Structure formats: C-alpha cells, structure tokens
Amino acid sequence: MSFETGRGRSLPVRWLITLGILTLMGMGLLLLSRRPPSPSPTLTEGTLPSSSPTLSAPPALRDLCALEMLPRIHAPYFEGLxxxxxxxxxxxxxxxxxRNYTDIRVGYNARELFIYLAIFDRHLWYDENPTPQTLTQWDAATILLDTSGGDRLSLSSWRFVAQLYSEPSPSRRNVERGSAEGWKPIHVPFNAVPGWRGNALNDDRESDRGWAIGFTIPFSSLGLTSAPPEGTIWRLAVRVHDRDSIEDPSLEETSWPPSASPDDPSCWGFLHFGLPAYHATAVPTGYIRIRRPVRSSPLVPDANVGGTTSNQCPGDEYYIWNEWGNRNDGHAPDFNIQNQSDVADWPCFAKYYVTFPLDAIPRGKTIISATLTLxxxxxAGDPGQARPSWIQVLIASADWDEEAITWNNAPLAYENVGGAWVDPLLEWPGWPGVPRTWDVSYAVAQAYARGEPLRLILYSADSAYHSGKYFVSSxxxxxxxxxxxxxxxxWGESH
Structure with a gap:
C-alpha cells in the first residue's frame, strides 16, 4: 500500500489524495419549492405486489451474537486495491x-487485511525516544486479532501497535503474539502509516483536529497462505491510546468494543470475512409499508447526529470540542449523511438513526425481503464538486431516545449489513426528492426473529470532500x- 503523509495532513487512501485546509460544506442544492405531494398510504397491509422480489432458498440465519451481543464488523472483500x-x-x-472519538474502516483482499483509524484528538503527542514498552503511553493505536475466533490468548492471538509520528517509522511499530503465559515479542511484517491534521505535533496549542493511521497486515504474517474463506470469523478489538501533554501521563484509553481487554479475547468483538447475505424461500402472502403517517405521530422516530444540515462544519474551537458532540437534532425535517478522509473536517461528519416498528407483521412468518427508501x-458542495457516496446500513446495538440522542450518547453499531451508491444531484429535483433504496432484508429478518423493532444507522466511509447527502426525515x-x-x-409461509 502507498500513502502520502506530511506535516498537517490527514492520511490519504491508496491513491494519493491531496488534502487542503478545512473546507466548509455548502448546502449545495437550495430548497426552491414546497409543493405538497399527493397523499399516499402510510401503514398498510395487503397482498404481495406482482413486482415483488423472488428470492432463492435461505441458509438458516447464523447467530453471530452468542456472547453478550458483542459487536461485529463484516469486512468486504475486494479484488486488487x-x-x-x-x-x-x-x-x-x-x-x-x-476524550477521543474514532472511525474504523475495514476491508481485505487476497493478500492483506486493511484497518484504518481516523481519530478526533485535540492534542497530538508522540514519544521522541520510543521503545516497544512505551509506545502506548503516547498517541498510538493497537489492533488485537485472534485468528481462531477463540476466547483465550493463544498462538492465534496477535497484538499490533503503532504510534503517531510525522511519517512511517519502524521504531514506532511493534507486534506481539499470544501464548498461555501472555504476550511475547515477535518479528513479522506489517505496515502502519500515520497522518495528522493540526498546528504541529508535540506542541501545547489547542488547534489540532486529529490523526489517522492505516494498518495493512499481510495474511502471510499471520501464518496464512491467502485470505480466509468467506464466512470465517476472527476476534477483533481496537484500542486508541491518548496523551495530551509532555508532562502529564497518558489519558484513559478508548476501545472497540468498549469493554475490550487487551488480555482477554472473550471481550473482543468479531471480524467476519464477507458481507452478510440473506435469501429466503417462502410462498408470498403479505406485504406492508411502514412510515410515519403524520408529523405528530411517534411512529418511525429518527434523528441526525453530528454535522446536520442546520449545523454543518462549525469552526468555533470551543463549540466543536465541548458542544458539538452533545447537540440533539431529533426533530429536524431533514438530515445529512457525511464522512471523508480528511480528519480535520470531522465537524462535518454526520450519521442518521431511524427505528421502524415491526409489530404489524404477523408472527410466525418468513421474511422474504425488505427495502428502505429515503x-x-x-x-454538499457546488454543482460538479460532489461525488457519489457508498452509504452503509448498520444495525444499532441498543434503543435510543429521539429527544436526547447525540453523537456522544448514540448507540454504537452492532453490525454493518450492506450499502448502496447515492449519486449527487445536479439540480433541484422538486419534492419529495429522489428516492434512494437499500436492501435491508437481513436486518429486518434479524430484528423480526428477536421480536424487536428495526433499529438502523446510516453512515458512510467516504473519502472525497463535499460528500454530504441530504434527505427528508420523519x-x-x-x-x-x-x-x-x-x-x-x-413475507411468506415456509413449507
């Protein structure tokens, strides 16, 4: 892998992305007209439409949450880069x-596993004279893997550590392998390329925005000849270490999952190779449409957190570090989904949460398919600036309150389930907007089987500036x- 790094720059992706200074995202397309649409049904049940999908036979759903609903990441496979x-x-x-916030990105190909961390951090400090033992006492990151999927340290357990620096440095990387006696140093190839955005490393000015680091771990370094077969499950945890001054000790670490312990794989999350798939064979018998019928209804609560359409890219330093993450936008009429590779622009990033009740679906049925439409x-951006976004769908790990949800208290994702491309709009489309759809069959089947509402999150792993996409809310x-x-x-009846 090749990355470009430099002073005051964020870690780019495999192709070289030139990063500029913080770019404020414009609202782009203006709200030019408000013509009421014709009324449409909101919560109706009837016969299956003739155009409904025909799906082939399912394997039984694999229960991946046997241990206390520990989260999992379904890593997509790619040919080549x-x-x-x-x-x-x-x-x-x-x-x-x-406190630091971190976005994780994960993918793999036939040769290597790619794990990228983008970390919001106000003070950036590295060790000028590092040793393997002191790497995690400064700004650094740890990747924990267990290739057997087990719950105890063994020869299948691996710990990869890399410290922030202005450029890749072998002296700021370390790898250890597990054993019955604990972690032991080992020399195997892996790469960890850092980048950062702010005033300067190792200074006391409060004008840094954050840093990023991209780990590439060859499967050969883990004793494998190629990528694991699709469907393989490993253990995975991520820990971010933080230091905010040269005199004071390191601060509390943050982890994915939050309860992850470096010495106990039973508390790590899961890394599943390949995206989840869902197929069902059943005689179609029913169909339902679920949306909020009137604005005053509590049905289908939703909320935007982060850089919402009314709060995009605020630049005041006090606000973004003290108030941005605690702002509630549970009743806005629209929402934004946004991310990018330049970690300096994190005040522009935004996620969307929405919950659909499923209790109108009769019990004992087989979910055939389900579609989300926004x-x-x-x-964001002026015409010609915006790029298509692969907007991902994830299942929320817990319930949330529309009146109180914020970036900081919103539930984490339990698992990612897929995504869809959303193109930028070149001109004002008129209301209600352009329909965009996501296949959420797997997520609905999981929630229905548990007797729970469908709790979804939409977010992106975008790279380009001007990636925000604006949608109508409940x-x-x-x-x-x-x-x-x-x-x-x-849904249908199984035989």
Whole structure:
C-alpha cells in the first residue's frame, strides 16, 4: 500500500489524495419549492405486489451474537486495491477536550487485511525516544486479532501497535503474539502509516483536529497462505491510546468494543470475512409499508447526529470540542449523511438513526425481503464538486431516545449489513426528492426473529470532500408525507 503523509495532513487512501485546509460544506442544492405531494398510504397491509422480489432458498440465519451481543464488523472483500470509501465502517469513543472519538474502516483482499483509524484528538503527542514498552503511553493505536475466533490468548492471538509520528517509522511499530503465559515479542511484517491534521505535533496549542493511521497486515504474517474463506470469523478489538501533554501521563484509553481487554479475547468483538447475505424461500402472502403517517405521530422516530444540515462544519474551537458532540437534532425535517478522509473536517461528519416498528407483521412468518427508501433532495458542495457516496446500513446495538440522542450518547453499531451508491444531484429535483433504496432484508429478518423493532444507522466511509447527502426525515411537514423514510417488507409461509 502507498500513502502520502506530511506535516498537517490527514492520511490519504491508496491513491494519493491531496488534502487542503478545512473546507466548509455548502448546502449545495437550495430548497426552491414546497409543493405538497399527493397523499399516499402510510401503514398498510395487503397482498404481495406482482413486482415483488423472488428470492432463492435461505441458509438458516447464523447467530453471530452468542456472547453478550458483542459487536461485529463484516469486512468486504475486494479484488486488487481496497477502495477506501467502500470499506466497512464502525466507530467508538466520544468527542470532548479530553476524550477521543474514532472511525474504523475495514476491508481485505487476497493478500492483506486493511484497518484504518481516523481519530478526533485535540492534542497530538508522540514519544521522541520510543521503545516497544512505551509506545502506548503516547498517541498510538493497537489492533488485537485472534485468528481462531477463540476466547483465550493463544498462538492465534496477535497484538499490533503503532504510534503517531510525522511519517512511517519502524521504531514506532511493534507486534506481539499470544501464548498461555501472555504476550511475547515477535518479528513479522506489517505496515502502519500515520497522518495528522493540526498546528504541529508535540506542541501545547489547542488547534489540532486529529490523526489517522492505516494498518495493512499481510495474511502471510499471520501464518496464512491467502485470505480466509468467506464466512470465517476472527476476534477483533481496537484500542486508541491518548496523551495530551509532555508532562502529564497518558489519558484513559478508548476501545472497540468498549469493554475490550487487551488480555482477554472473550471481550473482543468479531471480524467476519464477507458481507452478510440473506435469501429466503417462502410462498408470498403479505406485504406492508411502514412510515410515519403524520408529523405528530411517534411512529418511525429518527434523528441526525453530528454535522446536520442546520449545523454543518462549525469552526468555533470551543463549540466543536465541548458542544458539538452533545447537540440533539431529533426533530429536524431533514438530515445529512457525511464522512471523508480528511480528519480535520470531522465537524462535518454526520450519521442518521431511524427505528421502524415491526409489530404489524404477523408472527410466525418468513421474511422474504425488505427495502428502505429515503428521499434525497440535495447534497454538499457546488454543482460538479460532489461525488457519489457508498452509504452503509448498520444495525444499532441498543434503543435510543429521539429527544436526547447525540453523537456522544448514540448507540454504537452492532453490525454493518450492506450499502448502496447515492449519486449527487445536479439540480433541484422538486419534492419529495429522489428516492434512494437499500436492501435491508437481513436486518429486518434479524430484528423480526428477536421480536424487536428495526433499529438502523446510516453512515458512510467516504473519502472525497463535499460528500454530504441530504434527505427528508420523519419530521417533515405533513404535505411531504411521501418523502418520509419508508420501510417495505414482504413475507411468506415456509413449507
């Protein structure tokens, strides 16, 4: 892999991306008209439409959450280079003056595993005279893997550590292998390329934004001849180490999963090779459309967290470190989904949470397929600046409150389940906007089997500037009911 790094720059992706200074995302397409659409049904049940999907036979759903609902990342496989913006996305931590937040991106090809961390951090410090034992006392990251998927340290357990620096440095990397007696040093090839954005490393000015590091771990270094077969499950944990001054000791570490212990693989999450797939064979018998019927209804709560359409890219340093992560936007009429490779622009990043009730689906049925539809009305950037976004769908790990959800308290993702490309709009499309769809069959089948609502998160692993995509929320005015998020589910009888 090749990355470009330098002073005051964020880690680019495999192809070289020139990073500029913090770019404020424009609203792009303006809200030019508000014509009420014709009314449409909101929560209806009927016969299966003739155009419904026909799906082939399913394997039984694999229960991947046997241990306390520990989260998992489904890593997509790629031929050749690993596209940065299509890597699986996950995250952990919080934004504050003394706490770090981290986005995780994961992908793999036949030769190597790619794990990229983008870390929001106000003070960037590295060790001028590092040793393997002191790497984690400064800004650094640890990747923990167990290739057997086991719950105890063994020869299948690996610990890869890399410290922030201005350029790749072997003296700031270390790898250890597990054993019954604990971790032991070992020399195997891997790479960890850092990058950063801010005033300067190792200074006391409070004007840094964060740093990033891309790990590439050859499968040959783990004793494998090639990538694991699709469906293989390993253990994975990520730990981010933080130091905010030269005099004070390192601060509390943050981890994915939050309870991860470096010496106990039973508390690590799961790394599943390949995206989940769902297929069902059943005689179609039912169909339902679920969306909020009127604005005052509590049905289908949704919320935007982070750089929302009304709060994009704020530049005040006090605000972004102290208030940005604690802002609630549970009742905005629209929302933004946004990410990019330049970690300096994290005040522009935004996620979307939405919950659909499934109790109107009769019990004892087989979910055949399900589709989420959102209506896009605009995007960040001036015409010609925006790029397509691979917007990912994830399952939330817990319930949340529309009145109180924020970037900092929103539940983490339990697992990623797929995605869809969303193109930028070249002109104002008129209301209700342009429908964009995602296959959420796997997620609905999982939630239905557990007797729970469908709790989704949408986020992206974008690389380019101006990546924000704007959609209509459940809280839009009643004249725009058709633009509200819509879940369609088809079910049937198994034989």
């Amino acid at each position: 690993i596209p940065f913006e299509q890597s699986a996305i996950a995250w952990f931590g919080q934004v504050s003056p003394t 209506h896009q009305f605009g995007n 809280d839009t005015e009643d004249w725009n009911t058709e633009g509200r998020p819509l879940l369609e589910v088809w």
